[in-house]
Amino acid sequence: MSVNDTVFIYSPQYQAYKFHQNHPFNQLRVELTFDLLKQMNAIQDKDIITPRTASEDELALVHDKRYIQSIKRAGQGQLDEEEALNYGIGTEDTPIFPNMHEASSLLVGGTLTAVDYVMEGKAKHAANFGGGLHHGFRGKASGFCIYNDCSVAIKFLQKKYGARVLYIDTDAHHGDGVQWTFYDDPTVCTLSIHETGRYLFPGTGNITERGSGRGYGYSFNIPLDAFTEDESWLHAYRTSVTEVAAFFKPDVILTQHGTDAHYYDPLTHLSASMAIYHEIPRLIHEIAHKYCNGRWIAVGGGGYDIWRVVPRAWSLIWLEMINMKATKKLPKSWIDKWQAKAPVQLPEEWYDPVDLYKPIPRKPEIEEKNALTVSKALYSLRQNQEKNK
Numbered sequence: 001m002s003v004n005d006t007v008f009i010y011s012p013q014y015q016a017y018k019f020h021q022n023h024p025f026n027q028l029r030v031e032l033t034f035d036l037l038k039q040m041n042a043i044q045d046k047d048i049i050t051p052r053t054a055s056e057d058e059l060a061l062v063h064d065k066r067y068i069q070s071i072k073r074a075g076q077g078q079l080d081e082e083e084a085l086n087y088g089i090g091t092e093d094t095p096i097f098p099n100m101h102e103a104s105s106l107l108v109g110g111t112l113t114a115v116d117y118v119m120e121g122k123a124k125h126a127a128n129f130g131g132g133l134h135h136g137f138r139g140k141a142s143g144f145c146i147y148n149d150c151s152v153a154i155k156f157l158q159k160k161y162g163a164r165v166l167y168i169d170t171d172a173h174h175g176d177g178v179q180w181t182f183y184d185d186p187t188v189c190t191l192s193i194h195e196t197g198r199y200l201f202p203g204t205g206n207i208t209e210r211g212s213g214r215g216y217g218y219s220f221n222i223p224l225d226a227f228t229e230d231e232s233w234l235h236a237y238r239t240s241v242t243e244v245a246a247f248f249k250p251d252v253i254l255t256q257h258g259t260d261a262h263y264y265d266p267l268t269h270l271s272a273s274m275a276i277y278h279e280i281p282r283l284i285h286e287i288a289h290k291y292c293n294g295r296w297i298a299v300g301g302g303g304y305d306i307w308r309v310v311p312r313a314w315s316l317i318w319l320e321m322i323n324m325k326a327t328k329k330l331p332k333s334w335i336d337k338w339q340a341k342a343p344v345q346l347p348e349e350w351y352d353p354v355d356l357y358k359p360i361p362r363k364p365e366i367e368e369k370n371a372l373t374v375s376k377a378l379y380s381l382r383q384n385q386e387k388n389k
Helices: 012-016 028-039 065-075 081-086 100-119 149-161 176-181 230-248 275-291 310-321 332-341 363-377 379-387
Strands: 006-009 125-128 165-169 188-195 219-224 252-256 296-299
Touching: 006 100, 006 310, 012 028, 012 100, 028 310, 028 332, 065 081, 065 100, 100 125, 100 149, 100 296, 125 310, 149 165, 149 176, 149 252, 149 296, 165 230, 176 188, 188 230, 219 230, 219 363, 230 275, 230 363, 230 379, 252 275, 275 296, 275 310, 296 310, 363 379
Parallel strands: 006 125, 125 296, 165 188, 165 252, 188 219, 252 296
Antiparallel strands: none
């Protein structure tokens, strides 16, 4: 596959999605990723596609029109505090900022741009790391997410292309907004691998959340125990992705790539290293070509260590898409450019050191519990497969 088969959706205007200076959601991570790829000569001007802005009608595929108008008014300073709180904005997590409708619509439009490139055959793969805002609901913002580009993109894929969509979410936080949007829809299969909601926002994503009505059996959740390490995380990932993809046989795959399962992430409690971010795109790339002629759209998501984790993890997705191997060392030019601005020492290599953290004392117990969770989550799928043999 040549580089021409893959497109990178990007605009400096993604930086306009900014709550405030000290908010953990910081879109500088998109620029850091983009620059890392540029410093490696892994991305060329011909690969870069400018995102369009999603229209209000496109947003309304998922979001209530009154909610959209309220977001517009909030961004102009015209929404009172009580009404704002009813819509999930003006909170500590999702504060109001100027022109928030315009900034949010561009992120959604970026994912829709990626969809069109892939579904119209202009690219096999497309990446929009400005997207991945999976917590947004029909009429309410949540968890740093105003409009849910993942849900809008899936509705768009259904309406314009009649596609069956497999949505895979590896963010440490449950992909609740997407799951509930398609909970009763058998043409969308959602798989979320996340930290258990017992300790972490949004508190959902239990294995018993399997869908409803005609959509029962098309929602899969793998809630992993706190302090889960690479081996156990990868077992859950490889097993669930392989079996769910074989069961659903999608027309296109949309993947959300939150990087907050990493040990360094300040908002979560998992203990993964960069090893999982080498494997995540490799397997998705494989199943995309196995089941849907390579049609794969990747978006960003959570990730709050924007210096040491996000740029490496997201760059590895692009490198996998273009079949380019990462060298052992990160480009010195990238480190030199950003180190003065970083509050931490930037990594020099793609992989983490083996002594990244002290040994986890409950490791065998955590691994056993996670393996049981995977078996329970996939039990009905496996039973049906046996019946159909």
